[in-house]
């Protein structure tokens with residue numbers, strides 16, 4: 001049988017490899033000719049997929065990439081893993097999904113299984129895919145089978161991969177669940193069927209909203225501790241000794257990444273169209289989005305304690321990726337911290353061993369080397385992302401004042417630098 005995977009990114013490519021390893025002939029469809037050519041050469045652009053794995057499947061004739069939509073007509077099944085970004089107004093931008101849905105309407109034929117994987121608002125599968133397949137003269141549940149199955153790919157996770165992470169799947173009809181589950185069971189260890197695509201769409205949003213809301217909670221606890229003069233890290237570490245019913249989250253400079261800051265907005269947006277205003281989601285988002293400002297206030301106070309103004313001071317930001325030990329900048333709160341400091345007139349430099357340069361709004365920014373000179377010339381250093389690759393003892397041995405938003409240096413040998421923690425305990 002032939003399986004089509006639409007969208008060959010950090011979700012689609014690993015999935016395509018799993019279908020190929022299970023013995024299917026896989027047609028990977030992507031609009032980027034560069035990606036298509038690179039994959040057909042047996043190379044890989046995805047960190048978690050070794051080029052050797054792509055080459056093996058290409059050489060075995062089990063995987064081919066194409067930018068030609070007509071190739072979808074050859075597929076018995078199609079999995080869709082295209083981006084669902086938010087627009088500037090934080091509303092779901094469904095352009096990629098709609099483009100694929102239109103292509104499938106043109107290429108669909110009887111017997112096809114279509115599974116949407118892209119994270120999206122509840123109702124998408126039924127509202128965007130089903131009508132297009134019916135417009136192609138197909139009856140969902142009889143001629144064609146339609147389901148939603150959320151991706152749970154965690155880039156860089158050494159333990160959990162596409163094959164060994166349980167896969168939830170909800171179909172438009174029982175027959176859709178049955179057929180789509182059988183397809184996925186051929187290459188994924190555990191498939192968890194649910195009764196509708198809306199249930200499956202909501203499972204994904206619950207998983208990541210759960211994280212966003214709990215991060216918002218501990219960020220508010222950090223603000224509370226700061227006002228009470230209590231060390232928030234001590235409070236959280238001690239709370240985490242509760243052996244049941246507590247789950248540890250850590251406060252920080254805000255949330256970044258391609259899921260956690262975005263997924264809750266799909267749910268908030270959909271509920272607003274049904275005249276229901278979500279509250280937890282909106283509050284957590286408000287608190288998480290306010291953390292960069294909270295951090296910049298701490299930097300301002302630290303400078304003021306040295307009788308300096310933010311304006312004209314040089315601030316060195318350490319770690320700008322959205323979380324530790326990776327190079328991904330998407331939605332990174334470091335971008336907000338640096339922008340806010342610049343708006344207040346600071347001269348901002350950054351150092352991140354994983355992000356030597358990055359482009360933002362058409363400009364290329366370059367990091368500085370982490371030298372004693374750079375640390376000494378900074379009026380304040382602020383730790384935004386606590387990469388293991390940074391020598392934190394070296395930082396506190398040479399910096400003047402360090403605002404530590406990640407509890408990265410609290411346990412180091414006391415040294416030259418004055419440390420300002422996220423919540424200042426008196």
Ligand code: SAJ
Pocket residue numbers: 151152153154207208211215248249250251252253254255256257258259260322323324
């Ligand atoms: N963050 C905190 N405090 C925390 C946890 C995270 O401030 O306690 C911040 C991080 O610094 C980052 C953002 O939140 O800026 C998101 O961090 P994350 O650990 O949730 O990492 P992500 O964005 O890579 O989330 C992914 C998600 N995986 C999928 O969507 C399939 C998430 O569901 C996983 O739980 C998470 O990886 C993980 O555990 O690694």
